[in-house]
Amino acid sequence: MLILRYAIYRFATMLLTLLVVSVLVFVIINLPPGDYLSNQIAELRASGQEAGVAKAEFLRKEYALDRALWEQYMIWVGFMPGPNGFSGLIQGNFGWSFEFDQPVSEIVGESLWLTVLVNLAAVLFVYIVALPLGVLAAAKSKTWIDYTSAFVGYLGLATPNFLLALILFYYGHKYFNLPIGGLMDPAYEGQPMGWDKARSILIHLIVPTFVIGTSGASAMMQRLRANMLDELGKPYVETAIAKGMSPSRMLAKYPLRVAFNPFVADIGNLLPAMVSGSVLVSVVLGLQTIGPTLLTALKTQDQFLSAFVLMFVALLTLMGTMISDVLLVLLDPRIRYEGRDA
């Protein structure tokens, strides 16, 4: 039952963190002088459209933008009744996008799931690539396999994500006929999920996954290699070799298990970077995730939309980190249950 208690403890910390993050996000969003509505009102006044002004003033009242900042925050999160009673983030009302003139939930809608999908695919990619390469590089250390993988790994770390995206896209299309841009064939947009649509999404996922996962995979690979090398020098490995175990069986049975810990723990450290990467890559490749939405929202000071997207991105990483922490405890009973200090 200790594990359950740990999971509950971890969940509670996550909620607290989320609360702090919401304050942080709110402050950042309100940093720039002026806001969307007052800009719009000034513009409408200048061009003499009084009808539009009335609507904007109405929206201001409706979303409590005329109140003090701390009240705005409480209403936005849903701790305080707004003009329409309690309706904030925790009640499931994400607010109104002034730029698109639609509720936020409608704009982000499907893209939330696609964001989760893209990031999940990237995490999987990291594991699938880093595990065999890291072990191989350690087992064959100081041979050309090691050097090549180290070189490719360094290159993966050093190339800016968005450039890798552009280049892969170009060559992927030229030589492998991979589709360009988007996360699905335009024909399937807004269609219910089906076999064909899933297939189209899968094919479109190849390049983004590769791009987002590369730097994470190279970091993970180097970590795994270093850990494996530490373990390979230990006496028990010598014993295993001496008693005549086959190298691959020996690797999988002893040192890999010990070196495996950081493999799970690291995903918590990698996740923020990967979500960052996915935002950037989505903008460049025009994926229908929330990345491009965030960029437009930030540029036009569409506060509810950008605040929601930022919150969602933070939630995604926090969840990932929490899951990796719980998994780690399951994997390694040595780890203390009260918080991890690694």
Place this chain on the structure above:
Amino acid sequence: MTQLPDGRYVDDAPYDPQASIQQLERRDLDAPNWLLIWRKFRQHKLGLYSGIFLLLSYLMLPFAGFIAPYTPNERLSEHLYAPPQSVNFFHEGAFIGPFVYPIVAEADLETFQWKFLADETRPMPLEFFCAGGSYRLAGLIESDTHLFCAPEGATLFLWGADRLGRDVFSRILYGAQLSLTVGLIGITVSFVLGISFGSVAGYFGGRIDWVINRVIEILRSLPELPLWLALSAAVPSNWGPVAVFFIISVILGILDWPGLARSVRAKFLSLREEEYVRAAEMMGASSGRVIRKHLLPNFMSHLIASATLSIPAMILGETALSFLGLGLRAPAVSWGVMLNDAQNLASIEIYPWTAIPMLPIIVVVLAFNFLGDGLRDSLDPYES
């Protein structure tokens, strides 16, 4: 190898049981720490060369205007998207020093593109120490002398020209001034924040430690780029390029300190218990003095190594922000701003040289990584 009468084999090579102890001589133990580190670092060839390369690059920065044949915003409107030109030495088998063939633009009425043809009959030698657009040497001395420039009537686009007919090579040199210093300013901010928070948390412990630790955890668990984006979107658009540049570097640094603070804290926690710290406290040293004089010097070198490893993240961060149009903006020249031009597939397909600024980015980031690795490996000179 000799065989003993009982059939065992014995190695004949001389064996000295003291070998492992004698590796460090007395002289070495007395040598100052930096000398030992330097001796070990010298053996890390990749790190050494990377360090030299970075040193040269940073030394080049004040003289970018002198080395570059053009000024960054000089437009040659007849050579939009001109391809890279090569500098040749031999014309029809005869050596005539470095020269270029002049290029002429010609409209292709089928594809509606400019085609640039080199006139291979007229070699035009480059000029050296010639007069060109005026610039400020190291930002101070006004000058118009360039190391080399195009001869009259010809152009010199070593790495092609961009959308507005500006020389990519010159712009990369000028862009280095911003792109390379962003990391330095950012790391300074992050260093100051990280060391002060980390040392306070580690030295005093207790409630302060708890609060700082939670802040570190929260900041570390957030994706950086969206926060960078949000913060840079908050920079007023009417600020000048220099102000924007500083604020962007500060933003990059503000989100980077938690990692540093965490390692500083861990070191402090263990060093706090050492006898010399207690001795200093007994003699009445203030906490500030103990931290600065007795504790920090202990692992300054570690901090420098980890700082070297986080500069690349900042360079990449600036590039990403500028690329998305939320970082530095147009009159300013940085590698990210230049790559903004290469944002779409069409330009990569037709004008691949607009993506050249990615090469210096990759090289510099790699060099910082190698240098950091080399420093980290050589920090512990007593370990064999």
